[in-house]
Amino acid sequence: RRVARHEAHWILSDQLISRITVQTSLQSGLSVVYSELLDFAGSEIYFTHDPSLIGRTFHDAQFAFADSIAIGLARDGAIHLNPPPHTVMSDADELIVIADDDDAIHLGQPGAPDLGALSSPTEVTRRPEATLILGANSGLPTLLAELDQYAVPGSRVTVVADSAPKLESLPRLNVDVVAADPASRSVLDRLNVRDYDHIIVLAAKERLSAERADAKTLIVLLHLRDIAERTGVSLNIVSEMIVDRNRELAEITQADDFIVSDHLTSRVMSQVSEDARLADVLDELFSPRGAEIYLRPVELYVTTEHDVDFYTVIEAASRRGETAIGYRLYADVRNSRRGYGIVINPTKTERRRFLPGDRIIVLAEG
Helix, strand or coil, rough: CEEEEECCCCEEEEHHHHHHHHHHHHHCCCHHHHHHHHCCCCCEEEEEECCCCCCEEEHHHHEECCEEEEEEEEECCCCEEEECCCCECCCCCEEEEEEHHHHHCCEEECCCCCCCCCCCCCCCCCCCEECCEEEECCHHHHHHHHHHHHCCEEEEEEEEEECCCCCCCCCEEEEEEEEEECHHHHHHHHCHHCCCCEECCCCCCCCCCCCHHHHHHHHHHHHHHHHHHHHHCCCCCCEEEEECCCHHHHHHHHCCCEEHHHHHHHHHHHHHHCCCCCEEEEEHHHCCCCCCEEEEEHHEECCCCCCEHHHHHHHHHHHHHCCCEEEHHHHHHCHHHHHHHHHECCCCCCCCCCCCEEEEEEEEEE
C-alpha cells in the first residue's frame, strides 16, 4: 500500500508502521512524538528562509527563533536533518523547523545557555536484548527486518502466534517461533515474559475484524498487566491497535505505548499532501539511516540540581552533535491529558528543574 509519492520516491504504509513500531518498542513515547508532529493541531514541520541568517551557522539558527526549533536544512534538493552545528547557511538554503504554525516562525532575541548546568558528555553502551512479539500479521517480516537494523549482534526475538509463520534468517537477530495462542494466560506464564527487554503486541488484522482484533489485543495486554503486578516487574510493552478510539480503552492496561496504524498513516498522507517535500523529511526520520528521533536520559544533557531553560538543553544537545526538539516528563507518562509527558517545541525561556527519569527528545545519528 502506498500512502504518498514525492517525485519517484514512495513511502510504503506497511514499512512506515513497522519502522514506528520497532522504534517505539525500543523507546517508549516515540509514537506520541510522531503523532504530535503529524497532527495539524500541534507542532508541525515547515520550511522557511530568512535572509538575515545567510552566512551564519546552523548553531546560530538553533538559537535565533523565538517560537520554533531549527532541525535541518533543505539544500540542493536534498534534506539534511541535524546537520553539523558549524554548517554555514547559503542564500539557496531553506531551514526546516518545527513550529506551532507557519505564522509563528520569526526571529527573536537569542538566549544565553547556562553552561554551568551542562552535564559531562557520556555515551551509553548497548548490549544484546531479547524481544517478545505476541501475534502476527502481514507486517511481521518487515518489522523483524527493521528490528534487525537496530539490533546488537546476539539479540534474540521470540514470536508467538496462533499459526507459526515462516520467517527468513536475519544477520543480527536470532528468531524463534512458537505456535501458540498469545492471548492464553497459560502460554504467557510459560514464556516468562519478565525476562524480555521489549514486548510487542501485534493486531490480528488479517484474520479478524478490526474490533475483534483489538479485543484480542486488549486481552493480551490485560494478562501482561496482571503478570507485571503479580511479579512486581516493569514490562516494556508496545501494542498495535487498529481503531483509534480503542486506544483510550486499552490505556487501562498501562502499556507503555500504542501504535494506531491507520491513524498514523492517514496523518502522513495529510502532511505530505500539504507539502510534498515532507515525504523526504519523514523518510529520513523513519529510516534506520541518518538522523532519527531519540528520547534520551536528561542526565546526558543537563544536571537535575538546577532550573534550566530550553536554550541550555539545545546547547547541551548541540555539543553532542544532536538537535533537541523537546522533552518527556516521567511523572506524566501515563497521563493522556498531559500528552503522556511529551512536550515538543517548548517555550525556550521557560525554566524547569528536570528529574531523574525525564527524557530529552533529540534528533541524532543512529
